[in-house]
Amino acid sequence: MVSFIVRRILASLVVLFVASYLVYNLAANSSDPLADLRSSTLPDAQKHALMQQRIAALQLDVPPYLRYFIWFGGILAGFVGKFTLGDTIDGQHVTDALGSAMGSTLQLVTTAFVIGLIIGVTIGIATALRIYSTFDYITTFVAFLFFSLPVFWVAVMLKQFAAINFNDFLSNPVIPPLWIGVIAVISGVVWMGIVGGGWRRRLIVFGIATLAPVVVLTFTNLTGWFKTPSLGPVVTPALAIGAAVVVTVLSTGWANKRARYTALSVAVGIGLVLYYPLHLLFNQFGVINIGTVLLLIAVMVVLGGVGGWLWGGNDRRPQIRTGALTGFATILIVLIDRFMESWGIYSDQVTNGRPISTVGASTPDLDAVFWIDGLDTFSHLILPTIALILISVASYSRYARASLLDVLNQDYIRTARAKGLTERTVVMRHAFRNALIPITTIIALDLGALISGAVLTETVFAWSGMGALFVQALHKVDLNPIMGFFLVTAITVIVFNFLADIVYSALDPRIRVTA
């Protein structure tokens, strides 16, 4: 193992060195870094001086195949504490520019990655369990469709429909009855397809899934909910209990009495009993920041686990797990509720009633309390994230489906079923875990693609992230930021390739890493 890691790192360093040398020379020869000065209308003497200044600053008089080593020396200087990636054409340090750009790109890519992964794998599992059903065929088609969409096209459309039109809608937030009907029928068909079963069960599911959106949307229409959304002390615990039920069913099965009680008591405890105390805490604006909120989430997870432990029994692990998961879900719901409370203020006072933003990563010069800041990030993130998610969900759901189907055809699944295990245990414990192995590797390799997809999304939504940095540098033949971008993406790809191999061998003992 150690020799494998050492060899891989050495090989990666060589690859990185050769590739960076290539990129440097290719980029240097792509065009003229002085083009903007040459074509400028300044008087000749001044133009000449500016050119000389730039040539001196960027050492343009050294030919690229040697200039590379000046740049490379900057990296080697890291060993004596003078690490530098050079300056941009405007004299900024590349490390500074890269640092701020990386922050916003990472925010975008990570959010899209996590959400896309969760949704994609869920859809993949649902389709694999209902294989060759109408639901499966429709999902397959939609996945292929999303897979074939150019991300910038989606982004421009989202800008129009999800931002401009939605903001218009918010000025009079009433959904017309026709739309309610369409949404209701779609929801009915989708849930019927997912749940499946005999025609009676299908009809019941269809009825419930059609009625629920009608009721909810009529309610939101009447109360103008979209303008001032909130869950309140009634819906919050109700949602928490719903989450508790789902968590129990997936984690231990509904039949496990102690886990059931754990989940319900945790949901009621945090969602109902602690609702007002938590809100008192949330309004202590001086205390609340990202750190304390994360700490709070951790505390609630632990509380959930303790709740599970308190219910006793011989094997406490399942209910501790269930309790912790329920605690996590419940505190998330409570936090969402608190964010929603600030939505009205954010929407009216910060954005003049047009909250969904299409430009940039945050409102400039906004210095507000944690909740408003969070909403600001959310309203800027949501569109680019959706654009990225649509496409990654499509591919993840295909991977997940194929991988789970592969596992479900294995002999040990038949054995598990023959032993009389419940379908939940077979799917969640025997099949799903093993299906995750190939998914991990594919997804790790996919991350590079996601970052390059972010380049386009950033361009459309005018995010000043890595993509924008790179594209602008490319237009200006500004070598140092190009190399900075290259280093970051290349290292990401190499590291994740490497991690994929390690994780694969850790997850699947049959695979041994060699050479």
Add this chain to the structure above:
Amino acid sequence: MTFGQLNAGASDVGAPGGEDPRNLALQGADGLLEQNAEASIEMHEVEGLSLGRIVTRRFLRHRAAMICLVILAITVVLAFTSQGIDAFGIQIHGWWMWTYSEVPDVINGGEPTLSLVPFNIGIHPLGQDTVGHDMFAQVMRGTQQSLMIVFLAGIVSTVIGVTLGSIAGYFGGWIDALLMRLTDITIIVPFYLIAAIVGQTVGGAGPAFLGIFLGALLWTTLARLVRGEVLALREREFVEAAKVAGASDARIIFRHILPNTVGVIIVSATLTMSATILTEAAISFLGFGVRPPDTSLGLIISQYQSAFSTRPWLFWWPGLFIVIIALTINFIGDGLRDAFDPRQRRGLTRRARRERAMEVEKATAEAAGSAS
């Protein structure tokens, strides 16, 4: 997924059943019946057919893939006949009344004249832009360029990927290590960078060059896949037999090993092509690909993205054609994968499986009844 395996599978199924020890253990009326039911389904599929015939038949039966093949063919014909051909010095005029570079007067603010009820194509079916360019001509020209880039890139990437992959897999050792590091380098060099450099240095060279260049970058997946296949195949007996018979390395690679990887190659090539069209569009969108006065689908979208709220047709149609091309190629690739993968049998739904089980059970009961 190899010829050898498939042929072996076919002969297994073709042989009279009952010799398999697992089946012998199931002797008795129900065992035989179940076995026959199983065998009859599997045998019909492959009885006395060559691999090529099996694959063709399976592919032709894949409904989605066939529909997509037709749609793609229509798109290709439409794009190439309507605008004619203007590449490599060949110039043939198309049947459409405008060319992509013509600037007729703007009629009715450039609104599209296409309407379905009553059906009417009109003079500018997809509308005009602010200057007056006919959008149908523009989109068709863009489609042409995109298709050309896609096919060129597909061919080039396949040739490079197959050659490098098979050489790496067959010879192993330092050649393998070297070629695989070359693959790594190609993977980590940012795509847009190369595209930008190519675009900026040979901006005028047109889509043909862009296609070849994209192909020269997109071969990595295929090379890795082929290498993996070749690594497994070179240990097989038929390769050893060829070696003993005195075949040269080139002959073994191209005549004995590569035909066995044709499934992987075809499927991967199709999927690469569908990725290429999106990449080409993205590159042109960022301004590094096809340059005006020529046009491509990505370029049209990029030029008119700000016009979306006022003249949505400038934006809809090029995007729609990108989606059509990518989607159809994806589905064709999916159909090919199903056709080439011997494990993929037209799946029985749960209900069909239950019905079949009931049939078998009924037959068993009858057989048992008549036996006693």
